[in-house]
Amino acid sequence: MTRRGTLRILVSGASVAGPVLAYWLTRHGFSVTVVERAPTPRRTGGHAVDLFRPAMTISEKMGVLPRVEERALGTHRMTVYQESTQRPVRVDLSKIFSAASERHVEIMRDDLSEIYFDAARDDVEYLFGDSITAISPDGEVRFENAAPRRFDLVVGADGLHSNVRRLVFGDESRFSALTGAYLGVLTLPNVSGLDGELLLHVGVGRTAGMYGARRLGDARTLFLFRSERELDYHHHDVPRQKGLLRSAFRGMHPDVERWLDALDHTPAFYFDSITQLRMDTWSRGRVTLVGDAGYCPGPAVGGSTSLAVVGAYVLAGELAREGGDHERAFPAYERAMAEHVRGSRAAALSAAKTLIPTSRLGVRGLAQGARLISALPAGPSRALLRLTTKGARLHNSMTVDDYPPSSTASRRVGLAGDLGGGLEAE
Template identity: 40%
Template sequence: MKNVLISGAGIAGVTLAHWLHRYGFGVTLVERAPAIRAGGYKVDIRGAALQVIEWMDLTERVRGMRTEVRTGSVVDAAGRRVASMDGDTFGGREHDDAEVLRGELHQLLYELTAQDVDYRFGDSIAALTPTSDGVQVTFAGGRTELFDLVVGADGLRSTTRALAFGPDDQFVRDMGYYVSVFSVPNHLGLDREELTYVGPGRTALTYSTAREAGARAMFLFSSEPLSYDHRDRAEQERLLTAAYAGEGWELPRLLRAVSDSPDFLFDSLSQVHMDRWSAGRVVLLGDAAHCASPASGQGTSLALVGAYVLATELAAAGGDHTAAFDAYERRMRPFVGENQKLGPANIKRMVMASRIQVRVSMVMLSLMARLPGKDRMLAKLVQPIHRAANAITLPTPTRHTGQAPAHDHTSAA
């Protein structure tokens, strides 16, 4: 039995742990944080990712976790609703797409694996040393162990990638925007509603869901590269507040809540581009390998699909990591490429460059909201994301632990 170390207990890492255990691998998962992270924004599960969820026997539970956001509106500086539409249209969802809170999905996946996986919270990888029959891993806590394979699922700022492949500046491409998400009091009394404010170079939104009593706020703004400590929250809060100085609507009030929020997130909108996702017995997964950025709307789906494909190819290859990693890349790269294209296109629609562009956009949205064919026009705008979400054919999983999966391929579309 192969023993696999996974670095990073995010959606990708925990999903991979499930599938590897199901296929008979021994799994250890190390995570720098002291526990599974709660909070985070709402995320969509689409296309091939829905098939992975079904094969995990989680479809009904995921459907029961839907946010049930009913309406979405764009507001001006005075708070007037310029345009409104139903929640699914506003969020670009169709058919069986599921919008859920990332933290709830994360907790569900963790509970699915907690009894079968050796979770080690509060630790991280400090060094990787290839050997003739594995990878010797030195942990930050001081322990050294030998594993057959190491998977870096530790996100955009991957330590595993830095140790095995090189520093971030070789692979991380900033898109010229920053994002922040955190919980806020529902002082607007929103009931499963999302409100979006658009200013020149700055967009902000707040929403409530059926799953929480409070609300969440998201901020997206364009900027030259910012130099800051990624673990210094106070510094990040100052950068966020400064970026929105002088903006109207409810932004000052939302920003005053940032210091009290338990789940603050701040980072650049960036993508990861690599010529190869594996080096010897080390392989990357999810954002560590191919971050498409939150602007793509496909980060969670990419994590779910990538974890399934990697585990399935390892099982199909009988643990032959060289063959499995090659097959994993061949299958995933076209899918990743289609989804990475979404980020740059989407963010330009989400964050307007100038006041003139904002005004024109507000007029167009107001007119579109009154047209009888608005639903068809809006559907066309979101077609690219649904094409990308289905741009892969998945192998069928085995139903028996430890047995290699059949490779008669079925479409996830």
């Protein structure tokens, strides 16, 4: 076994989990290389993600919390239009967020990725514009462009459609569990001047919303819908994806029609199924997975960004605790994360049912429930939210170990926190 100080670790993916993992690995004395398919740190428009108390505490330990809070979106109002109903419901989101979690920030994913990247960029080797093509059992890695190199360990932090997972574990279809829901996000001009406000249109089986902040200079539109059958499309076939969105939201509301009209002109577009990954193990030999690559609970609904931050922190910590011995560290990492992953999956399924109602009663329940929680005083609203959401109960009890850079024994710390009921725009 190579000594920890010279252990060479390759991380695939430079979005959120990858840079967080790289930061903590370098702090524990490992040598880290990150490979990223994109030619530069990604600035593709992005969308809003939530950081809840555990991830906020880890960000604080990294020294980046002031930057995270500085770039917070500050969404504090929501206007809900129920399909076929004229009168909107107005909601105080700030009260809902404070009731759900004592510590919470909503931030654009690209901003968060940049902050984490900057935290350790001088201590990490980054290979942009490249991708892994083969990983041998002895650690030799082949790339599309760079010459082959040997690493002691390889970590896939490359998202739901992980290249590392495909190379080592097999086709994604073996592990993906469809929820029957789909997600679309596009960037539009903020012609309505939205600043800290979310406009939401909710109908049976479909929800569309727009949010913005003056600091962004533009707005983001979010589409969530259900399909009784699995949709036939390739995740690189953008025209087909846009056609599916138009079909799913046709005739919903004039606002939504205007958003759909801008589909062919948006500078940034994202579409995917809300899929959960269910693997018996995330590790094989010298390779392991972190974040969405190993245990995506479902984009937009499962708290996956906070889960990825926590997972990266735990993986680095367990490797440090075991002196780089992956045969001991990888199982310890999986044990430490297993309960959080199972809970996040359950919370995601519950959140999807709430966000994309399956009945008219569910549509009314979403709007009126949000209004009730925002109207109540802080104590009762917090109690009601925790009684009615699986995620809040789960994440209030979430704890992870502290992994100091030295070799001293770890101690249990209060990273307990609420991941906000499983509602996340990821």
